[in-house]
Amino acid sequence: MKYLGLIFAGLFRKKLRTFLTLASLIAAFSLLGLLQSVNSLFSGAADFLGASRLITQASVSFTTALPMRFLPQIEAVPGVSAVNHSQFFGGQYQDGRGFFPQFAVNPQRLRDTYPEWVMDEDSWRRFISTQDGTIVGRNLANQYGWKVGDIVPLNSFIWQKTTGGNSWEWRVVGIFDGVNEDWSERANLMYLNYGQFDEARANGKGLAGIFVVRIADPEQSDRIASVIDAKFENSSDETKTQKESEFQLGFIRQLGDIGLIVNLITGAVFFSILFLTGVAMSQAVRERIPELAVLKCLGFTDRQVMLLVLAEALMLCLLGALLGMLLASAATGIVPPEFPVRADLRVWLIAAASVVVLTLAVGLPPALTARRLKIVDALAGRTDESALERVLRRLVGAFSGRNEEVRA
Template sequence: MTKTGFVIANLFRKKTRTTLTLLSIIVAFVLFGLLQSLNHIFDAGADFIGATRLMTQARVSFTQPLPLSMLPKIESVPGIARVAHMQWFGGVWQENTQLFVFAVDPQRQHDVYPEWVMPEAQWKAFATTRTAMVAGRQIADQYGWKVGQKIPISSQIYPQKNGSKAWAFDLVGIYDGKDADWQKQTNTVFINHDYFDEANQFGAGRTNFFALKLAKGASAEAVSHAVDAMSENSPDETKTQTEKDFNVGFIKQIGDIGMIVRWILFAVFFTLLLVVGNTMAQSVRERVPELAVLKTLGFSDGSVLGFVLAEAVALCLIGGLIGMSLATLLGAMVEKGSGGQFALNVTPWVWMTGLIAIALMSLAVGLLPALRARRLKIVDALAGR
């Protein structure tokens, strides 16, 4: 038997224990790969390569409104073909079901987002009906909404002028995506901004952000800088970024994602070290007489140490590589499912970090049992002392 075969045979002598430990390592590294990729997204800088739309919001936060009077100025910037605007509504369906609801200008929304497809008659009804709303196919199917219904939606943020937060809208259209990727994103409701602007208690003429459709051949980075320069040192300074970066920033509003990720990974790996360390320590305790026999047969202390340490490395390496591979596959599925808007890529940088984590964990769980095996005295071990 080769030395490698000897290590593998010892590793799987207790198949159930080893399998369960491997599963723990695999799950831990799946989480590690995905969470590190998530953290990398939030830490990454702006990426304007290949962008066809930009999003302009207030520099401080998208929750801070911007004046609608900025729209014609933004639309006059060279390289911008059309501008839409969106106001976060804070919608709630029935008692406590959160909805993604935005107040928009129907025609501008249609022009800037050709990926949303709907019969022209429904687009016209959206533009001409004061209390109109359109819903994505996914959300309409989920709640059984049909065109022609009156849909009651409450707002967590905007009461009407009479003080009521209960609004009612006429569902005049159901839009879908132009392809399979966009069809997976049809979970948003759009309401007519003119009606919202007139009826809400907090006043008119404001919006949360602008969507900028770039002209063909325009430089996204140059347009971004030009738009932000227009409001520099004014009360309404802006921050312009790609849709992808905007979506990431939208998620970051819930808190410090990086810190959350780090604490989750700390808890996962602390628990994993205890589990794998206990497995290795127990494995060495069970084989003390066998290790003594190896020394009797002429294997040096260093060789015995190497065998035990190799078991720890093999265990962590197999589980870690499988876990990182699964994380890569799941990340690609998330990216495809989000239409590329949420690129959860397990990059080479994440893989390199994962390999370092595998090496450190192997040493952490294998070094103490290996040193114990190295220090074994043949007589004491064979005597069971």
């Protein structure tokens, strides 16, 4: 701590350059926090679903419907405690300005397969008995100000009605919430009574999008999935059964390898920041060569001078990372609940590791230059260039069309 004032004095010797470099680091770590939060969502946000449910879909694609006759056959598999069928509705609210997940389901089977959704008994009874009924998540109801008895018009971009058009009306008969915090955060979807949906749709009657299978023992999930798929093997409607968490991630990954895309963007940003910060640190040390020589005259060892320069690089990267990650955390904190993106511990650990790597990459070359500094040569102005400085000079010379190195 006794060298802290000396570190800050060296770091802010050129205030404008330091603040500009710091601003670049803040921007880079803000982007890192946001991108890795998204990556964390895609790679692990479905973990809370566990393995107590399986999803049976068509082996070709989840967009291919399956016949409803599969339901009793799946129910008959040993270890299966409940089965529901679900069909994505694809409705738009308020002329397309509002979009949220909606699924047409059997009300009683929904309750059996998803006990994590909690709602009062009267609302469950209304949902079962109301042909055009719908239940909405608490977050969704709060967002749009819906209450029981409201009529919600939805324009489906998938399903047309037998009477023509794609405008549907659904009556809110209940508002459900999650059994715990994880589920409450995801109470932002709508369930529609399958009765009116199947009766009124112009095509696809008697078909299900997927089957949701609740099992008694999660340890038997792989075995049960194999048994279900074996029942329909070599038929015209072969199936693919997997854990619910795997299905959710597979649905997201239809957009592409999100993790790879995010990591490539982050890598490109940090390559640019590495070059910029490296140049700034190298320039700062080169300008202070006489001062570093004076420190050695005052009794500072080569190792102490090297560590001072390295500490400046660490302080700069640490400040940029801390401010950038705080900014990213604030930004993810205001994201709507239907997109549960959060800068969690995993994201902060990635940022911490990035600080260490960045510090060594930008601070070690000038720190080694300071360590090798000879007092006589430094005070006489005869210092050798570091390897990094020579590379930078050659790069500048190449881009300017000159082969000779540029003098400082």
